[in-house]
Each structure stands twice: as C-alpha cells, then as structure tokens.
Amino acid sequence: MCGIVGLFLKDKxxxxxxxxxxxxxxxxxTDRGPDSAGIxxxxxxxxxxAKITVxxxxxxxxxxxxxxxxxxxxxxxxxxxxxSTHAVIEVPAAKLDAARExxxxxxxxxxxxxxxxxxxxFKEVGLPKDVVERFNLxxxxxxxxxxxxxxxxxxxxxxxxxxxxxxxxxxxxVHNGSLSNHNNVRRELIRAGMKFETENDTEVAAAYLSHRxxxxxxxxxxxxxxxxxxxxxxxxxxGTKDGFGVLRDPIACKPAVLAETDQYVAFGSEYRALANLxxxxxxxxxEPEPSKVYFWEH
Amino acid sequence: MPTVDxxxxxxxxxxxxxxxxxxxxxxxxxxxxNPKGSHAVxxxxxxxxxxxxxxxxxxxxxxxxxxxxxxxxxxxxxxxxENMMSGTIVVKGDASQYAGATGRGGLLVIExxxxxxxxxxxxxxxxxxxxxxxxxSAFMAQSGTLVVLGDAGDALGDSIYEAKIxxxxxxxxxxxxxxxxxxHPKHIExxxxxxxxxxxxxVKPEEFTRYxxxxxxxxxNIDNAEAY
Numbered sequence: 001m002c003g004i005v006g007l008f009l010k011d012k013x014x015x016x017x018x019x020x021x022x023x024x025x026x027x028x029x030t031d032r033g034p035d036s037a038g039i040x041x042x043x044x045x046x047x048x049x050a051k052i053t054v055x056x057x058x059x060x061x062x063x064x065x066x067x068x069x070x071x072x073x074x075x076x077x078x079x080x081x082x083x084s085t086h087a088v089i090e091v092p093a094a095k096l097d098a099a100r101e102x103x104x105x106x107x108x109x110x111x112x113x114x115x116x117x118x119x120x121x122f123k124e125v126g127l128p129k130d131v132v133e134r135f136n137l138x139x140x141x142x143x144x145x146x147x148x149x150x151x152x153x154x155x156x157x158x159x160x161x162x163x164x165x166x167x168x169x170x171x172x173x174v175h176n177g178s179l180s181n182h183n184n185v186r187r188e189l190i191r192a193g194m195k196f197e198t199e200n201d202t203e204v205a206a207a208y209l210s211h212r213x214x215x216x217x218x219x220x221x222x223x224x225x226x227x228x229x230x231x232x233x234x235x236x237x238x239g240t241k242d243g244f245g246v247l248r249d250p251i252a253c254k255p256a257v258l259a260e261t262d263q264y265v266a267f268g269s270e271y272r273a274l275a276n277l278x279x280x281x282x283x284x285x286x287e288p289e290p291s292k293v294y295f296w297e298h
Numbered sequence: 299m300p301t302v303d304x305x306x307x308x309x310x311x312x313x314x315x316x317x318x319x320x321x322x323x324x325x326x327x328x329x330x331x332n333p334k335g336s337h338a339v340x341x342x343x344x345x346x347x348x349x350x351x352x353x354x355x356x357x358x359x360x361x362x363x364x365x366x367x368x369x370x371x372x373x374x375x376x377x378x379x380e381n382m383m384s385g386t387i388v389v390k391g392d393a394s395q396y397a398g399a400t401g402r403g404g405l406l407v408i409e410x411x412x413x414x415x416x417x418x419x420x421x422x423x424x425x426x427x428x429x430x431x432x433x434x435s436a437f438m439a440q441s442g443t444l445v446v447l448g449d450a451g452d453a454l455g456d457s458i459y460e461a462k463i464x465x466x467x468x469x470x471x472x473x474x475x476x477x478x479x480x481x482h483p484k485h486i487e488x489x490x491x492x493x494x495x496x497x498x499x500x501v502k503p504e505e506f507t508r509y510x511x512x513x514x515x516x517x518x519n520i521d522n523a524e525a526y
C-alpha cells in the first residue's frame with residue numbers, strides 16, 4: 001500500500017492554500033498507510049539564502065542555542081525556526097555546505113532531512129492527521145508539494161524510514177511499492193561513496209537518483225535509467241525546485257491518478273485524494289502510463 | 299427511488315441496504331450520491347435492481363454483482379465488477395486496472411478506456427470496452443468475451459485458455475500462446491449481440507479481429523518452458 005499525493009499549482013491565487021489542500025489530500029489516504037507520514041513543500045525562498053530542514057530525536061536539547069553555535073561556526077547570521085521535532089534553518093546560500101558540515105559536528109544526533117533554496121521536508125511516525133497537526137502543515141504556503149503516508153513493508157517504522165527522501169538540493173522522492181534489488185543497488189552505491197541511514201528501499205532509490213544526477217543526468221534521464229536498474233514495484237513522485245514528476249514501473253500495479261486543470265496538476269494514489277480539489281469535476285483525470293516519465297515545470 | 303448520499307451515510311449503510319432488499323420488492327431503482335472515490339460501492343448486489351452511482355468510485359465497485367444493473371456516472375477505480383456473477387455494470391467514464399477480473403458472468407461495459415489487466419482471469423463474463431485497454435489484458439482468461447473498440451496494449455491474452463477476444467484497433471503485442479484467429483459466422487453473431495447489448499452503434503462486427511488461444515501451453519512441454 002502507501003499513499004502518495006502531489007499538488008503542483010499553476011494558479012498563484014491558490015498558493016496560500018497549498019498546505020491546506022495537500023494536507024486534506026494526504027489525510028484522505030490514511031488507510032493506505034497509517035505508519036508514518038511526511039510532506040515536502042516548496043515555499044518561498046529569499047534571494048541569496050538557503051534552507052536546511054533538520055530533525056532531532058531530542059529537539060528540546062538539540063535545538064537550544066543551535067542558531068548561536070551555528071553562526072559562530074560559519075561566521076554568518078542564520079535564522080532557526082523550530083517546528084516540533086524538526087527545525088528549518090536559513091543560512092546564506094554560499095555557506096550551505098559549511099553549515100551542513102558544522103551541523104553534524106555541533107549536534108551529532110541531528111539528521112538532515114533536506115536542503116535547498118526553497119524545500120522544507122517534515123516527516124514523522126504516526127497518522128497523517130497527527131503529522132499534519134504536529135508541523136502545522138495546513139498553514140504552509142507554496143508553489144508545489146508532495147505528501148506520503150506509509151505502510152511499511154521493507155524496513156522499520158521510524159522517522160528516517162518515512163518519506164519524502166531528499167535526493168539532492170531542492171529535490172525529493174516519495175515511493176509507493178517495494179524494490180526487490182535494493183540491497184544490491186545499495187551495495188553498489190556504497191562502493192560509489194554514497195551514505196545510507198536506513199535499510200529502506202526508497203532511500204536506495206533516492207540515492208540512486210542523486211548519484212545519477214551527480215554524474216550528469218538531469219532528473220528525467222535519471223528516472224529513465226531507473227527503469228533499467230531498479231527492479232520491483234514502484235510509483236515514484238519526485239519534486240524539484242520548479243516542478244514535479246511521476247514515473248510508474250512497467251508492470252504498473254501500484255495505483256496512480258493524475259488530474260489537470262488550468263489551476264493545477266494533482267497526483268493521487270487514488271481518486272479519493274483528488275475528489276475535493278477545486279474544479280475537479282471539470283478536470284482532465286487520467287491514469288499515468290507505465291514506464292513513462294511525466295514532468296511539469298514552472 | 300431510494301437515494302443514499304455517501305456524504306451523509308456510511309458505505310456500510312448503503313451496502314447493507316442493498317443486501318437487505320426483500321425478494322419481489324418494488325424498490326428496484328437506487329441512486330448513490332457523492333461517492334467521491336469510495337471503495338466497494340454496491341458490492342454484492344444480489345437482486346435485479348438498478349443502482350445509479352452519481353460520480354467516480356474507487357476500488358471494487360459492483361464486485362460480485364449478481365443480477366444487479368449498476369451504472370457509474372463517472373470513472374471507476376481498480377477491480378470494477380471483480381468476480382461479477384451476472385447482471386450488468388456500465389462505467390460511463392474510464393476504468394482503472396483489472397476491470398472485470400475473474401468475472402463469471404454478466405456484462406461489463408466501459409464507455410471510456412480501461413487500464414491494464416482488463417479481464418484478467420475472466421471466467422465467463424462479457425466485457426465491452428468502447429475505448430482502448432492497457433497491457434496484460436485477458437491474462438489467463440478462461441472463458442467469456444472481451445470486446446475492444448479501440449486498441450490493446452502489450453501482451454494481450456497471455457496464457458489465455460478459451461476466452462474470446464475481439465479487437466477493432468491495433469494490438470501492441472500478443473502474449474504467450476495468444477494468436478490471431480479467423481472470424482466465423484458464429485463469431486460475427488456473438489459479437490453483434492454483445493455490441494447491441496453494450497449500446498454500440500455504427501460499428502460492424504466485421505471490423506474486428508478475433509484472438510484466442512493456440513492451445514500449446516495447455517500441457518507442460520519442456521520446449522515451452524520459456525513461455526510459462
């Protein structure tokens with residue numbers, strides 16, 4: 001099982017409602033995966049600054065004084081916003097790598113969920129409605145976002161096993177399905193220098209895409225290659241700074257529905273997730289073809 | 299006409315009401331509002347009543363239907379009419395994967411397109427798709443008829459037994475043991491009856507190509523090991 005939702009807005013007037021719409025879509029698919037839930041949201045960024053989303057198992061300890069310590073380490077001002085177990089840290093874009101490095105030194109238990117100009121990633125164990133509430137997701141604004149609710153099959157129910165997974169700067173991946181060759185692919189990627197946090201199959205897919213992109217592929221090419229190299233069942237939804245994409249494996253037994261209007265492109269594992277979107281009754285609704293990369297960009 | 303609004307009533311209320319219709323009841327025409335992708339709408343109907351579903355449904359709509367006439371005024375999710383025994387299901391929009399899977403009887407009409415695995419393991423059901431169908435359709439189909447006015451995807455009729463397939467458009471590829479066959483008068487007659495029953499007009503049975511089993515996989519033969 002697992003449920004995926006995605007919403008890519010074409011109409012700017014809907015941007016203040018992105019969090020609300022996406023949260024409702026995600027909650028509607030609760031019974032496809034009640035183990036954990038997460039959301040990646042592409043909001044507004046500030047020119048010259050980057051965002052890092054971090055998570056801590058001990059937020060009350062790790063986030064106290066973190067901004068001051070980080071400022072000292074990188075010699076520049078930072079802006080820290082704590083949201084439950086997560087915090088979003090805005091740093092000068094030129095200092096992004098230095099800040100990421102400093103964070104691992106300053107707070108060894110901290111996990112980096114993702115980073116980029118605009119992306120913020122929040123994920124936790126628990127029901128979608130609880131995760132939505134914990135991070136106040138309904139109030140978030142943005143241009144597009146992806147959500148996932150997980151029914152764990154391949155690895156433990158943990159925060160780090162929840163989706164979305166970061167695949168690079170402003171990029172993320174969610175997955176419905178199960179990969180059968182993830183152990184092999186993980187071994188190969190470790191040899192190539194990639195690092196892994198979990199035994200999770202989707203983390204392997206995310207690392208695979210990151211590795212391909214680092215090697216010169218664009219996201220579309222990386223997805224095309226995954227058709228050759230990743231074995232198993234998958235519907236992938238990926239997010240980038242400007243767009244979002246969909247890919248289903250050749251067997252395509254994991255469900256997927258797309259809807260498009262003048263205002264948005266929406267993805268749902270089931271039509272249920274799309275049923276309350278504005279103007280859905282006149283939307284073009286269809287099932288994405290297997291082995292075909294779909295991509296929308298602003 | 300009894301109307302069940304799924305924005306106000308639960309799915310269980312609807313299906314229980316349909317299952318509790320007494321023999322010979324005059325309440326033979328039901329309407330379902332606000333399905334909004336709900337699963338298992340009108341599953342297990344076993345009286346000759348009509349159910350009009352106003353909107354799109356999720357998984358398994360009309361599953362195990364026995365004598366009911368169910369019309370979905372929208373699209374259907376996976377497994378519409380799964381294991382149908384008799385009666386009729388009409389989907390005005392598209393159907394997702396494995397429409398009519400394992401169906402034993404009755405008529406399933408998809409007025410739009412059907413997705414992958416349409417009629418998988420069908421065992422007597424008749425399926426008429428006005429549009430096209432996806433890959434692996436009629437996989438291991440045992441009996442019944444699959445009629446497609448549009449095109450068929452990859453691996454049509456893989457490992458098919460005695461079901462009959464008629465496709466008017468192109469077939470992307472045939473599955474193992476599925477072959478093109480000659481149309482005989484009895485096939486023309488059978489097809490005409492189904493087209494009439496499915497409300498298809500202005501299309502002649504002669505425009506279709508028949509596909510079926512070459513019967514080489516019925517018994518294990520080591521030379522065919524690759525094809526199993």
